Amino acid sequence: MLKKGLVLGALFCVCLINVFAQDERKNEAERIFAEAETLRKSNRAEDRRLAIGKYEETIPIFNQLEMADREAEAFNNIGYLYAGLGEFEKSLSNLEKSLTISRRVENQKLQIVAMLNQTRSLRALGRNPEAIERVKEALEISRAIGDREKEAAALNNLGVTFFADGKIQESLEHFQSAAAIFGDLGKSGPQASLLNNLGLINRLLGNQEEAVEQYLKALEIFRREKNLAGEADVSINLSAAYTDSFQTAEAMESFERALSIFRQMGNRQREAVVHNNIGVFYNNLGDYPRAKDHYLRSAEIARDIGDRRNYASALKNLGILYLNLNEPDKALEDLSRGLELSREVKNKIDEGWILNNLGLVHDKKGESEKAIGFMEQSLEILREVGNREGEAHTLNSLGWVLYRAGEKEKALESYNASLEINRDLIKPSEEAKVLLGIARIERDLGNREAARTAIEQSIEQIEALRTGIPMQDLRSSYFSLSKDSYDFYIDLLLGNGDGPPPPENVVHAFEISEQTRARSLLETLIESRTEIRRGVDPELLKRERALQHRLNAREQYRMRLLRNKSKPELIETIEKDLRSLIDEYEQVRARIRTRSPAYAALVQPRPMSLREIRQEVLDPDTVLLEYSLGEKNSYLWTVTKDSIASHTLPESSEIEAVTRRFYRALNARNIFSPNETADQRTKRIALADSELAGAAEALSRMIIPGDIAEFGQKRLLIVADGVLQYIPFGALRVPAGKSRKARFLIETNEIINLPSASALAVLRKTRRVKRAEPKELIAVLADPVFSTDDVRVKIMAGKSKTRPDGANNLQVQAGLLPPRLRSDFSRLRFSRREAEMIARLVPDERKFVALDFAANMDSIHNQKFNGARIIHLATHGIVNSELPELSGVVLSLVDENGQTRDGFLRLHDIYNLQLEADLVVLSACETALGKEIRGEGIVGLTRGFMYAGASDVVASLWKVDDRATADLMKRFYQYLLKENRTPADALRQAQISMLKESPTSNPYHWAAFTLQGDWK
Secondary structure, three states, rough: HHHHHHHHHHHHHHHHHHHHHHHOOOOOOHHHHHHHHHHHHHOOHHHHHHHHHHHHHHHHHHHHHHHHHHHHHHHHHHHHHHOOOOOHEEEEHHHHHHHHHHHOOHHHHHHHHHHHHHHHHHHHHHOOOHHHHHHHHHHHHHHHHHHHHHHHHHHHHHHHHHHHOOOHHHHHHHHHHHHHHHHHHHHHHHHHHHHHHHHHEEEEEEEEHHHHHHHHHHHHHHHHHOOOOHHHHHHHHHHHHHHOOOOOHHHHHHHHHHHHHHHHHHHHHHHHHHHHHHHHHHHHOOOHHHHHHHHOOOOOOOHHHHHHHHHHHHHHHHHHHHHHHOOOOHHHHHHHHHHHHHHHHHOOHHHHHHHHHHHHHHHHHOOOOHHHHHHHHHHHHHHHOOOHHHHHHHHHHHHHHHHOOHHHHHHHHHHHHHHHHHHOOHHHHHHHHHHHHHHHHHOOOOOOHHHHHHHHHHHHHHHHHHHOOHHHHHHHHHHHHHHHHHHHHHHHHOOOOOOOOOOHHHHHHHHHHHHHOOHHHHHHHHHHOOOOOEEEEHHHHHHHHHHHHHHHHHHHHHHHHOOOOOHHHHHHHHHHHHHHHHHHHHHHHHHHHHHHHHHOOOOOOOOOOOHHHHHOOOOOHHHHHHHHOOOEEEEEEOOOOOEEEEEEEOHHHHHHHHHHHHHHHOOOHHHOOOOHHHHHHHHHHHHHHHHHHHHHHHHHHHHHOHHHHHHHOOEEEEOOOOHHHHOOOOOOEEOOOOOOEEEEHHOOOEEEEEHHHHHHHHHHOOOOHHHHOOOOOOEEEEOOOOOOOOOOHHHHHOOOOOOOOOOOHHHOOOOOOOOOOOOOOOOOOHHHHHHHHHHHHHOOHHEEEEEEOOOOHHHHOOHHHOOOOOOEEEEEEEOOOOOHHEEEEEOOOEOOOOOEEEOOEEHHHHHHOOOOOOOOOEEEOOOOOOOEEEEOOEEEHHHHHHOOOEEEEEOOOOOOHHHHHHHHHHHHHHHHHHHHOOOOOOOOOHHHHHHHOHHOOOHHHHHEEEEEEOOO
């Protein structure tokens, strides 16, 4: 008995030990599970991956302990986390395991959760039919067990799945049913998700105000509950709604918030969605480079994580972008792949849009029948799924293709159907495009009054929309995108073909032309004299300054890489960073404007009428020549104090061909070929010189009216357009007549260049009050030090036995900067002669001269520089036609100790100057150039200095010869300072004196510099 008792006691102890061991293992598993739960709630991707690892640790323990419910829960949570990380196959695998276990143990609530989580990954993988079956099963179980919360969750999920399948009405019905249940249960979090979904549906149905209201309510709930993922999802949709209504500042703020949250969470799938939507935002505003950047980022992320649905969407948008950039082959490649993917994932909405875009590509290739076929397929699909926005878009595209194919009645029918839908959906931007199409057809059908009504409505919509865009560059790009409406209206008024147009049409067409000119310049000139930063949140201003510093540092680094011929891929990466920084900087500036009491109080300037221009701009000795280049006809208006006439010129392509011939002959010396011998170069230049006079006369005949002699010696104000902005009108030759020989236009007339006639009036009105003393101060910066190889650095090194070891040396050791600054900016020795010559013309008390190392950024901020009446910068210029914000002038890049320093005065730095100058002379290469924007003109350094306070700017159109420039400037300042001539007259006299002397008679030497601004 004792032995038996001992055995039983031992067995009891073993059992007790096993129980204790099991309890210990269970406790350990629960502890790990609790840690995983905490990590799962984190917004960081790293924490969520740690959570997956923790859950995986618990699974074998729960399995061994036969805790099937907990095991199923762990698999479910792992599947949920993988879906959030965009790894959908892994997600489905784990969720299927969870579902299998929960079915075995008949845990219906866990079954519902697993099935609802599965639908998210199934949708992402394009398996919508499976997703619908899963969610219907979950809904059936929820109703069977009477779990109303899970029933509502299933209804919501079913609504999302139907929406992904393009079934809008079914989606709406399920969302509404779910909303009713969640409302009864008082569940605010799920209700916020439903409000977000309902907003999405209402936006697609054209109920924009209701959609925004629902999004804002959802956003408020998610923020209150600190649900970052929900907040980000709503922010994406809110951005799209703001984009539709052209509330661009609000849209960008929402996009930025969503992008920040998803990056913080490591949710790459949603990050791809945001980039795609930002691309659409920029594309709709005509900013194709920015749109392309975001589309490519979206496509790259979606491809990397295997998200075929979003990859197809990005390709859809890239395709139409490439078509807009006139690259139809690239467009066809991306659209074809996008169509294949959208069909694989059964995304009917994207399929419909892509078919429309493919139609546009085939139309571009001249295959109208094929284009119409694709668009008819598109309409069938988009109508089937109830996507009215896409239907309206395709009807507009179809109208264009039918119009080009000569089927005008059918085209008009298609346009009218599109117009009706766009008005129902409240899409004013799309409406403006459709109205232009209608106007074209009505004109061709002889219904000129109907055409005029349609085009006036189109322009009315454009004007209303552009004023709501606070970012000036986006306002300009949108206006450029919309300029066809204005060009058509001008052609409608003047292009009757039945004799000269009525006088009232000539006047109205001229005023429409002024309406298209330099609108952003007018607005920024008004803004420049207003303290828009007063009353703005200091944190916003602090952010603006920080971004400026980051932008300068990054651009300085890029310039070093370029000069040291670094790897192209590294430079490309830096340029991408720069574009992102510029975007962020412009967004901050836009927010400053929208939140500035002073900016809100500004009355935006309107383009002037003919009567106002005559009163405020012209005088009896001045004639305005304003050009408008068009696809079919171009026009010129000649306006005097008491007359106006219009002249029909050839189409823009003809003018461009003759202009290029003239420009090539003029700039032959700036063309360098690595395989060309010195003798070949000499002969080529001689041939160009012999052709120059004929090319100049041919262009003159084409764009200068035959009655130019009637203007005599009058001053000519030139408002050029398109390619004509790149030529010096003074170098054109007035052909010989009966009583005159051929002469350069500069010999007969003083010439002023203007972005618009209205701009001159605004310049006069906004001119800063000048300080009384020092009288007529002149500031000259010249002959900067660009390289550590410069002899002046060696001279300074010889004077100093010690050289400080500062941050720059540490940066060199760290590999951040090159040990020596090898510059592609050669020393401009004649610029020193320019400076010394100017200095001799002015008493010491009236001049501020900075040469050598002193010609640096510190001098730009000197009080004497900012208070000078005349500013002369003799150095190198940088023109960035893609990112004009990075254009600038180059000052000293090295200090007296041989240390590198930032010497780039960039355009955004110039905008922040507060100058009192009457005249700024940019004695550098190509400083009159920049980024050409249709309607806005050339945006570059000239605009920047006008914004900063200059009344007149003298700048160059091409790379100028150092010696010839010094000669021209010497003569210019003699006439300006010694003979007290106006800047315009002084420049003219200097140029005439050079053309009369054989060494400098060729226009290449004297015609590059032009004057923009006020001649008075």
